[in-house]
Every structure is written in C-alpha cells, then in structure tokens.
Amino acid sequence: MNKGLIGKKLGMTQIFAEDGRRIAVTVVEAGPCVVLQKKTVEKDGYSAIQVGYGAKDASRANAAQVGHCKSAGAGVFTTYRELRMDDTSAYNVGDVIEAGVFAEGDLVDVTGTSIGKGFAGVIKRWGFKGGRSSHGSRFHRAPGSIGCSATPSRVFKNKKMPGQLGNEKVTVQRLKVVRVDAADNLILLGGAIPGSANGVVLIKDSVKATR
Numbered sequence: 523m524n525k526g527l528i529g530k531k532l533g534m535t536q537i538f539a540e541d542g543r544r545i546a547v548t549v550v551e552a553g554p555c556v557v558l559q560k561k562t563v564e565k566d567g568y569s570a571i572q573v574g575y576g577a578k579d580a581s582r583a584n585a586a587q588v589g590h591c592k593s594a595g596a597g598v599f600t601t602y603r604e605l606r607m608d609d610t611s612a613y614n615v616g617d618v619i620e621a622g623v624f625a626e627g628d629l630v631d632v633t634g635t636s637i638g639k640g641f642a643g644v645i646k647r648w649g650f651k652g653g654r655s656s657h658g659s660r661f662h663r664a665p666g667s668i669g670c671s672a673t674p675s676r677v678f679k680n681k682k683m684p685g686q687l688g689n690e691k692v693t694v695q696r697l698k699v700v701r702v703d704a705a706d707n708l709i710l711l712g713g714a715i716p717g718s719a720n721g722v723v724l725i726k727d728s729v730k731a732t733r
Contacts, residue, residue, distance in 0.1 A: 525623045526605040526726035527552045528575035529709065531634065533719045537700065537710065547700050547710040550632075552621040552725055554707060556596045557613050561604075570606045571613050574599030575722070601722050622704035624725070631695045634716035634723035638689030648682045692716040696728050 529552035536546050559572040576599050580588055583598040591598045594616045613619075624630065644650040644665040653661030665684065669677045694715055701710040715723055 524607055524609070524727055525619075526573075526603075526607075526724065527619060527621065527623065527709075528555050528573060528601055528603050529553065529723050529725055530576075531715060531717050531719060531721045531723050532708075534714065545700060545712055546714075547712055548715045550709045550711060550715070550723060550725065552624070552707055552709045553619055555619045556594050556599070557615055557617040557619065558591055558594050558599075558602070560610050560613065560615060562610070568606060569608065569610050570604050571610050572602060572604045573619060574602050576600035603724055605726060620704060621702055621707040621709050624699050624702055624709060626699055626702055628699040629696050629728040629730075630699060630711070630725050631693055631728045632697055632711065632715040632723050632725050633691065633693040634721055636688045636690055636692045636716045637718050639687040641685065642687035643684045644682060647684065647687045650682075696730055 529550040532549040532551055534546060534548050536544050538544055553575065555573040555575045557571050558574050561568060561570040561572070563569055574591060574594070574596075578598045578600045580598050587598050596616065596618075639646075643663055645652050645663050650665065652663050653659055655662065665682075668681055668683065694713070697715065698712040699709060700712045702708070703710075709725065711725075717723060
C-alpha cells in the first residue's frame with residue numbers, strides 16, 4: 523500500500539455518468555489527516571506511518587496523547603490509525619494528507635464498523651431456513667440440534683447459533699473512486715461501505731487492484 527486516509531461516512535446518494543448511467547455512491551469526508559509518526563524496517567521491523575484524524579480539544583486528552591502528538595504540532599485527534607506502506611520516504615511528521623491523494627478510477631479497500639443489530643436468532647443472523655409455519659409443528663425459528671450427547675459431549679466451537687449481529691470490523695474490497703472533490707475533502711465511492719452515517723472508516727489502496 524502506498525496511500526491511505528481516515529474519513530467519515532456522510533451517507534449515500536446517486537450521480538449520473540456521461541453516458542446517462544445512474545451510479546449509487548457513498549460520500550466520504552476523507553481527511554485531512556496529519557502524520558504523527560513514521561515507522562521504519564530498521565527501527566520497528568516494518569514500514570508504516572501513523573495518522574490522526576478529527577481535531578480534539580487538548581483539555582479532553584490525557585498527557586500521553588498530548589505528548590505523542592506534540593512533534594506534529596497540529597494538536598490532538600479523536601482517531602488514530604496506522605497505515606503500512608511499501609515506502610514512507612514521501613512522508614514526514616506533521617505532513618497533512620488530504621483527499622487529493624486519490625484520483626478518479628482508483629480501486630480502494632474500505633474498513634469500518636458495521637451497523638450493530640443487537641441479539642439475533644439463527645434465521646436473521648445466519649440465514650437458516652427454519653421449520654414449517656403450519657400449526658402444531660412446534661419448530662419454526664429454532665436452531666435445531668447443536669450436537670450429540672455422549673459423543674462428543676460438547677458443542678463445537680464456531681457453531682452457528684444466536685448471538686450478537688453486526689457491530690464488527692468489516693472490510694469491503696475493490697470499490698471504485700467515482701469522483702474526488704479535493705476542495706471539500708470529499709470522495710465518492712461506487713457502492714456501499716460498512717457502518718452508519720458519521721461512522722469512521724479507513725480508505726486505502728486495494729490489495730486486489732488489478733482488474
């Protein structure tokens with residue numbers, strides 16, 4: 523990866539291409555992000571930069587955060603992410619990364635936290651078919667058997683059962699950058715991305731960039 527940005531999902535809309543096609547896009551306020559730290563292979567064993575996003579009042583930050591961000595000279599931030607890169611020589615502590623690093627047509631991967639849906643049963647959570655709806659069947663939305671009694675005398679790990687649905691880290695790969703508004707730090711991505719409006723997302727070069 524050679525570039526990346528922290529952003530905020532604003533919502534979805536639609537735009538029209540030159541040939542009249544309607545394209546569903548997600549609008550992301552990408553950056554500005556400030557480089558807070560550089561990591562090198564010689565010192566840290568890998569190459570990366572740490573960036574901060576979203577200004578935060580220093581009075582609401584602890585001493586460790588203030589001290590860590592001091593060298594960048596841009597205050598403290600609400601969100602921090604580390605971006606692994608092949609080469610960090612183009613970046614220095616204090617540099618500002620804006621939406622203009624991406625261009626129309628780029629393929630990106632977007633990571634965010636999916637919308638939490640609370641406790642859900644197996645039909646909603648895993649797509650189980652369920653039982654008959656007829657009267658008297660006594661088996662409608664239950665999970666069914668989850669194992670045997672004597673052998674193995676336990677329930678196997680990762681068994682598909684009711685539980686928390688959503689609210690987990692999700693990455694959507696190979697989304698196309700449809701439009702970039704560098705003046706307002708906006709990036710329009712074709713399709714949907716994880717999370718609700720105002721959720722924090724990480725945009726970076728796609729690991730499967732070749733079509």
